[in-house]
Amino acid sequence: MSPHRDRLRGLEQRVGVLLEALPYIREFAGDTIVIKYGGAAMVAPELKASFARDVALLKLVGMNPVVVHGGGPDISRYSERLGLEVRFVEGLRVTDAATMELAKMVLVGKVNKEIVAQLNVAGVRAVGLAGEDGGLIRATHAEHAADLGFVGRVESVDPHVLERLGDFVPVVASVGVDDEGQSYNINADTVAGSLAGALGARKVIFLTDVEGIRRDAGDPRSIVSECRLVELEDMVSSGAVSGGMLPKLAAVRDALAHGVGAAHVVDGRVAHSALMEVFTEDGVGTKITA
Amino acid sequence: MSPHRDRLRGLEQRVGVLLEALPYIREFAGDTIVIKYGGAAMVAPELKASFARDVALLKLVGMNPVVVHGGGPDISRYSERLGLEVRFVEGLRVTDAATMELAKMVLVGKVNKEIVAQLNVAGVRAVGLAGEDGGLIRATHAEHAADLGFVGRVESVDPHVLERLGDFVPVVASVGVDDEGQSYNINADTVAGSLAGALGARKVIFLTDVEGIRRDAGDPRSIVSECRLVELEDMVSSGAVSGGMLPKLAAVRDALAHGVGAAHVVDGRVAHSALMEVFTEDGVGTKITA
Amino acid sequence: MSPHRDRLRGLEQRVGVLLEALPYIREFAGDTIVIKYGGAAMVAPELKASFARDVALLKLVGMNPVVVHGGGPDISRYSERLGLEVRFVEGLRVTDAATMELAKMVLVGKVNKEIVAQLNVAGVRAVGLAGEDGGLIRATHAEHAADLGFVGRVESVDPHVLERLGDFVPVVASVGVDDEGQSYNINADTVAGSLAGALGARKVIFLTDVEGIRRDAGDPRSIVSECRLVELEDMVSSGAVSGGMLPKLAAVRDALAHGVGAAHVVDGRVAHSALMEVFTEDGVGTKITA
Amino acid sequence: MSPHRDRLRGLEQRVGVLLEALPYIREFAGDTIVIKYGGAAMVAPELKASFARDVALLKLVGMNPVVVHGGGPDISRYSERLGLEVRFVEGLRVTDAATMELAKMVLVGKVNKEIVAQLNVAGVRAVGLAGEDGGLIRATHAEHAADLGFVGRVESVDPHVLERLGDFVPVVASVGVDDEGQSYNINADTVAGSLAGALGARKVIFLTDVEGIRRDAGDPRSIVSECRLVELEDMVSSGAVSGGMLPKLAAVRDALAHGVGAAHVVDGRVAHSALMEVFTEDGVGTKITA
Amino acid sequence: MSPHRDRLRGLEQRVGVLLEALPYIREFAGDTIVIKYGGAAMVAPELKASFARDVALLKLVGMNPVVVHGGGPDISRYSERLGLEVRFVEGLRVTDAATMELAKMVLVGKVNKEIVAQLNVAGVRAVGLAGEDGGLIRATHAEHAADLGFVGRVESVDPHVLERLGDFVPVVASVGVDDEGQSYNINADTVAGSLAGALGARKVIFLTDVEGIRRDAGDPRSIVSECRLVELEDMVSSGAVSGGMLPKLAAVRDALAHGVGAAHVVDGRVAHSALMEVFTEDGVGTKITA
Amino acid sequence: MSPHRDRLRGLEQRVGVLLEALPYIREFAGDTIVIKYGGAAMVAPELKASFARDVALLKLVGMNPVVVHGGGPDISRYSERLGLEVRFVEGLRVTDAATMELAKMVLVGKVNKEIVAQLNVAGVRAVGLAGEDGGLIRATHAEHAADLGFVGRVESVDPHVLERLGDFVPVVASVGVDDEGQSYNINADTVAGSLAGALGARKVIFLTDVEGIRRDAGDPRSIVSECRLVELEDMVSSGAVSGGMLPKLAAVRDALAHGVGAAHVVDGRVAHSALMEVFTEDGVGTKITA
Numbered sequence A, B, C, D, E, F: 001m002s003p004h005r006d007r008l009r010g011l012e013q014r015v016g017v018l019l020e021a022l023p024y025i026r027e028f029a030g031d032t033i034v035i036k037y038g039g040a041a042m043v044a045p046e047l048k049a050s051f052a053r054d055v056a057l058l059k060l061v062g063m064n065p066v067v068v069h070g071g072g073p074d075i076s077r078y079s080e081r082l083g084l085e086v087r088f089v090e091g092l093r094v095t096d097a098a099t100m101e102l103a104k105m106v107l108v109g110k111v112n113k114e115i116v117a118q119l120n121v122a123g124v125r126a127v128g129l130a131g132e133d134g135g136l137i138r139a140t141h142a143e144h145a146a147d148l149g150f151v152g153r154v155e156s157v158d159p160h161v162l163e164r165l166g167d168f169v170p171v172v173a174s175v176g177v178d179d180e181g182q183s184y185n186i187n188a189d190t191v192a193g194s195l196a197g198a199l200g201a202r203k204v205i206f207l208t209d210v211e212g213i214r215r216d217a218g219d220p221r222s223i224v225s226e227c228r229l230v231e232l233e234d235m236v237s238s239g240a241v242s243g244g245m246l247p248k249l250a251a252v253r254d255a256l257a258h259g260v261g262a263a264h265v266v267d268g269r270v271a272h273s274a275l276m277e278v279f280t281e282d283g284v285g286t287k288i289t290a
Helices: A003-028 A045-060 A072-082 A097-121 A162-163 A188-198 A229-237 A244-255 A273-279 B003-029 B045-060 B076-082 B097-121 B158-167 B189-200 B229-237 B245-257 B271-280 C002-026 C045-060 C076-083 C098-119 C160-164 C189-198 C229-237 C245-257 C273-279 D002-027 D044-062 D074-081 D097-119 D159-165 D187-197 D229-238 D245-257 D271-281 E003-028 E043-062 E073-082 E097-121 E160-165 E189-201 E228-235 E245-257 E273-279 F003-026 F045-060 F072-080 F095-121 F161-167 F188-198 F227-237 F246-257 F275-278
Strands: A032-037 A066-070 A124-127 A139-143 A152-157 A170-174 A175-177 A184-185 A204-207 A227-228 A262-267 A286-289 B032-037 B064-071 B126-129 B135-142 B151-157 B169-173 B175-177 B181-185 B203-208 B227-228 B262-267 B286-289 C034-037 C064-069 C127-128 C137-141 C152-157 C167-174 C175-177 C184-185 C203-208 C224-228 C261-268 C286-289 D030-035 D066-070 D126-129 D137-141 D152-157 D167-171 D175-177 D184-186 D203-208 D226-228 D264-266 D287-288 E033-038 E063-070 E126-129 E137-141 E152-157 E168-173 E175-177 E184-185 E204-209 E227-229 E262-267 E286-289 F033-039 F066-071 F128-129 F137-141 F152-158 F168-173 F175-177 F183-184 F203-208 F226-228 F261-267 F286-289
Touching: A003 A273, A003 B003, A003 B045, A032 A045, A032 A097, A032 F188, A045 A066, A045 A097, A045 A273, A045 B003, A066 A097, A066 A188, A066 F261, A072 A097, A072 B181, A097 A175, A097 F095, A139 A184, A152 A175, A152 A184, A152 A188, A152 C273, A152 D184, A162 F161, A162 F275, A175 F095, A188 A244, A188 B076, A204 A244, A204 A273, A204 F227, A227 A229, A227 B181, A229 A244, A229 A286, A244 A262, A244 A286, A244 B126, A262 A273, A262 C045, A273 B003, B003 B271, B003 E227, B032 B045, B032 B189, B045 B064, B045 B097, B045 B271, B064 B097, B064 B189, B076 B097, B076 C229, B076 D137, B097 B126, B097 B169, B097 B175, B097 B181, B097 C175, B097 C184, B126 B158, B135 B181, B151 B175, B151 B181, B158 C160, B169 E168, B175 C098, B175 F128, B181 E033, B189 B203, B189 B245, B189 D167, B189 E073, B203 B245, B203 B271, B227 B229, B229 F226, B245 B262, B245 B286, B262 B271, B262 E245, B286 C152, B286 C167, B286 D287, C002 C273, C002 D002, C002 D044, C002 D271, C002 E073, C034 C045, C034 C189, C045 C064, C045 C273, C045 D002, C064 C098, C098 C127, C098 C167, C098 C175, C098 C184, C127 F066, C137 C184, C152 C175, C152 C184, C167 D159, C167 E227, C175 C203, C189 C203, C203 C245, C203 C273, C224 C229, C229 C245, C229 C286, C245 C261, C261 C273, C273 D002, C273 E168, D002 D271, D002 E227, D002 F203, D030 D044, D030 D187, D044 D066, D044 D271, D066 D097, D066 F246, D074 E245, D097 D167, D097 E175, D097 F246, D137 D184, D137 D287, D137 F203, D152 D175, D152 D184, D152 D187, D152 F066, D159 D175, D175 E097, D187 D203, D187 E126, D203 D245, D203 D271, D226 D229, D229 D245, D229 D287, D229 E033, D245 D287, E003 E273, E003 F003, E033 E043, E033 E137, E033 E189, E043 E063, E043 E097, E043 E273, E043 F003, E063 E097, E063 E189, E073 E097, E097 E175, E097 E184, E126 E160, E137 E184, E152 E175, E152 E184, E189 E204, E189 E245, E204 E245, E204 E273, E227 E228, E228 E245, E245 E262, E262 E273, F003 F137, F033 F045, F033 F188, F045 F066, F045 F095, F045 F275, F066 F188, F095 F168, F095 F175, F095 F183, F137 F183, F152 F183, F152 F188, F188 F203, F188 F246, F203 F275, F226 F227, F227 F246, F246 F261, F246 F286, F261 F275
Parallel strands: A032 A066, A032 A204, A066 A170, A124 A170, A139 A175, A204 A262, A227 A286, B032 B064, B032 B203, B064 B169, B126 B169, B135 B175, B203 B262, B227 B286, C034 C064, C034 C203, C064 C167, C127 C167, C137 C175, C203 C261, C224 C286, D030 D066, D030 D203, D066 D167, D126 D167, D137 D175, D203 D264, D226 D287, E033 E063, E033 E204, E063 E168, E126 E168, E137 E175, E204 E262, E227 E286, F033 F066, F033 F203, F066 F168, F128 F168, F137 F175, F203 F261, F226 F286
Antiparallel strands: A139 A152, A175 A184, A262 A286, B135 B151, B175 B181, B262 B286, C137 C152, C175 C184, C261 C286, D137 D152, D175 D184, D264 D287, E137 E152, E175 E184, E262 E286, F137 F152, F175 F183, F261 F286
16 A cells, blocks of 8 residues: 555544544533542643643633642642641541641642643643632631531632633632631532532533442442432442542532533543543543433 | 553543644634635535535634535536536636526535535534625626636625624635626636635635645656745746646635635545644645745 | 706605605614515516615615515426426425425525625625525425425524624525435425514515405405404405415414514515505505414 | 506605615715704794704614704893893804803703704604713814904814714704813804714715805805815805805815815705705705815 | 821821722722702802712712702792793792793703813713703603693603713703603702612712701701611601602602612712712711611 | 711811822723732731722722732741751842742742732732733743842733733732743742733832832932932932842833833832822822833
């Protein structure tokens, strides 16, 4: 076969892939897609770069991605360097005033700006925001038996500042603020769910360090590809779903209750998993609908 | 290797192709791309469908494709059925009043609406237009030694109606009209070049039945991948470029003179050739710049 | 009397007529007026020109005329020239695939563009559209005892493309299309009624080859100047109204049910009858209100 | 002939007149036309009503009429009732403080509101304005050998308030104001010329109590139908044009110098003379172009 | 203490006052505030100037003041000079045709333009309007036992012209007009109340020649600082409130019934009383809420 | 004197102050005012609160304040806690990679959000931004004899993101970023000057810890109230101005060169000094014009 033919065949395959994306591009054009970014995807350099390119592609083909992130291991690392006690109660970081100040420094001044810079390099303009900015996230003390300090929950979301930003991609740090200006550390899954609801998002995607939700916790082959929320609740009752998945489940419930079309739990350890979930029929994780 | 891994690898390859398209999507976002549609690509059913999907993709990722077409073999076929004489002088159809009426019926009532319908099926809304519509193309008698009847040339283009159409894809039949309402049959390459100039297009792409422009007419391996207009003029002087390529060259000249960024002569017999030219570095035909 | 006085008197009479139009101009300012164009008015050259000037005047004094037309005798004439069978069942043209293709060629490529060109000459910019354009008219098979082929009925109207056209006068050919891109021949009265309803038109005017609706079919002096729809239904029950008036009646019913203010059946054989109906108290045909 | 035919013939004639207006409606669509209203046309009740209907028609067919007026004989009449001295120097009213207060009361509180009310009755919404309103007319002392008191000249026009009024017809009283809030009485012809210039008007029309400009002051048959400004200047030099026509001439000069297309001096004693001038080829007075 | 310190202390006090205004500026930003202007505030030169500055400040800090005024003593004075009978029945001026003409001249041509000019001098652009302008106030005969002539009541308010004026401050004379163009003299308090209702105003402020509403008519120390409408009605029943306060009360009732937030009766004899009422907690008169 | 009188007098004084602000509010309405925030004003709690109220007032009365800030003593303090070396060369912080990461954490995650929160409490919505956000500040290595690490200079400013933010008050941290996403620590005075230029600001105000610029460095009574840039340059040549004032001077020069109307150096240790400078004739520091 001639090299020209060979080259054409290669091009044709690539074009074929583009065209397979057509129905997804059409379906989600103009839709808001909230992505909770975290875990391994926020640590490994090549995963960080591939995530930025994924978000850029979503934006450029006409969707409106919104990135929500927490602070990851950086907060603990800096806490230790500064001699602050690192303590968790039921997976929640006990957050005294000094830790809160530090958490904000890490979340907003380090992690958030790294994501913004990476998105800029990938070719879309991003703007980083915390709950203070434009009064985006009003928070209050999360209710808990133990005294967790400034661990908060979302009281309300004012999406006005996000609407103003138009063509910029918003990157939101999981920090909220109360009427007196006091900051709170909030679970990033919760923030993602609340934002998705307030923005009338089409999808909310959670990048995790698991392959998806398992029907049988012990069986890696039991990944659920798609299910209704009610089935998931059953899996919680039966104990199949537990641990770190529980706050995610609350966020899923919250988003779906506010009209978000679907929630996805995908494997952030796989490069481009968010893109795969948007652009393919059965995706790479678990899709949950109301 | 596990089937899961296998599947992931397949997905990754597909995502990789999407991401390779990123720089092109970004570069041409919001740009107008005029495509002269004709030849084999307008005859073979599978090429027709693939062309419609190409245009849909360009539109959905943020470019503004404008399709220009002629009448192809249908005019001659209907002429014969109606007992009208079919005669060409130097490649131009001799067009008496009856032939002009028929040509318009075929171009506007048959070919144009087929393209519009196919684009609608491919998922973008299209609107068909002839030179009469919104005063789009003002024409006058083309000057020629022989009496060719109602063979015209573009006198001016008023792009206002195209601008109003916004998110619809315009499909333009190569018919013009003079101030008294008389229609003229115009070469579709010429119309494409004029429209590209009037619209400030970024690119004009000519689908042809050749692989590209050859530096040596007799050598299929001498396809020019990219050249400046001046080099092309030299090839005309030397006789390397001749025949049906000459009206295309005039259209290229016209478009480039009005600020169009590049003209492409691509092989319409290859499925998705327009898309390949937009989304790859060296494309599949000849790219001409000023 | 001095010539100056004479001249003034003439001018005064003309100005008087303009001023009599004032209340009608004021009343219908900004309103959409759908005009079904057909019959003799679409055949005789002087009626064609006078119709174009009527539409231009309506547009220029601030109304929004929309022209809907069928194909008239041209379809049969071309059918015969091409050796296609011409057959009607209950006034509906039996439309096989070849006839459908031809009908579209005549309707869209010939009749529609002639009307557009004539409006352009009369000084307003027009744009011709068929059901395919912008997905304007979605059609499906008309239900009928006999197999009529591609005779369709309106399933839905998407007026978005008409709204985009703003200051251009839309000229709509009575062709619809289904989701697979198959075209259907639809009765133009029906299309006019549906469009009037979808556009929230103030009036729909049917140009016919009769003087108006007669209370007594045999008595030319029994023309009804104005009536309610319910009275017309009674005339149908009593047999006074029948034949070609029945599809018009269905269109009237459809339009009035969708909130159109009034339907007019006027004599298209009289020059300027549409204008007379809009600009005078009792008009020249029959006015039907809900 | 049947009564139906008779009626049709009458309707046809009326429609014919409407259609003769078509080219003028088209030509002046969206254009501003400033009309200086005064003289007999502002006194006789039937002329007042016919003037209001003329302005309404111009507005409704798409032009933007702006009415400018002075105070007419009412100022003198009220001055006498109040025992104020009425004195003119070279046609200019000597205006002391008490006369200025009274002039404003008559111009703005009586004449202006009468015109506004009459336009409202004729079916268009009008808004009356004086130079104070929105800072429309900044005035200063007119230079003159004699002490004329508060007789002013236009220093500048700020058309912003007129632009805001959009679909309302502005009616402007010939009063200006300086930076300290002092009012000035200004010649209404002058104000009309300045406004026409500032608004980029297409026409300025002066309603007068003469048939037009005469080439030979003593010969009523020597009315000039159309002339260039330079010819008019010659007539001034030769003494053919003099007296009350001189301030009008200055206003004409001012308007034409600022790009107004044409100035018309028409006979306000003839009903509808403004409309005749706009809607007929040779009009009823004198048309002056640059 | 050094002079620098001294100067700083002075500046600090001034800044302190500005900052005390902050919550009021924030609270009323973008709100419409209708001010009935009259009494002493419209007579004494220094009160006139201070009123203009108050309105300018309200406008410049982001509120939308609308001024409504009557004619004050000027109408009687001019009536006497012209030999017209001045007669009141229950506080209402008997208004025959000649008095109506004069009242309009004074209200619209004198008082209104003075206020407009003073506002222009104070640095905001104002536009004067009467009921005729833009069809603002439709009036009809006020019902009364005696024949009061052209004393009217508000039939309806069309606020469209006020909305068009955007950044200009409207100054409205208390004159209305019926469908035939007949003017009516209307109580300015009534007009203020109606306008406030039609505009969805936040506040309506009545400048009066009393210190506020007294709980005990004879006791100047019984000024009510704030009360509900129902309490006020009780004071009327008990006779505590009577006389000139009654038409004001009707206007208050009307405004509150149409959703106006609060009505204020303030002492116009005190300079800046309107401003004090807006910018301080307990103001200087009586505040009435629904 | 009665208590009522007393109270009135107090109110009058307060209103008087508001009215004195009128000309400044009018003059700067809609203008951008860039304020470099730093020094003592960013440390003392009561100065922080008074600064936030100042900015809120400027915003609410119609100006567009933009706050620019550096990191103050917090960076050094945290550096020490983390065991990072704190070293300055000619007043510039030597910034290795670890210090840069920390500086951003402090600037963006701590200081910036504190200012945003304080502004929110003061009643205006603020949004914090760093150079990364929306590509606001492109930076590159500052040229310097010593190796200062990531000390940068402004290469260009893209104000698009600030324009999008509309009614929000932008708070900008003095961090820039290069094309590869590397952050740079930039002098906040420099950033303020560049932003003022890029935004076409009316004023740029530098809050400092001195009373203003002294003509004689040793004489506290030689504060210059107002001067031209050229005079300031002379003071630099003569040695009167030196030290920490030099980078401010470069920023002043930059801003004035880009058309900023005036630069102010004011004493941030005095509460409300920014407001005093805007709202009074001679202000509290030094005003420099081109």
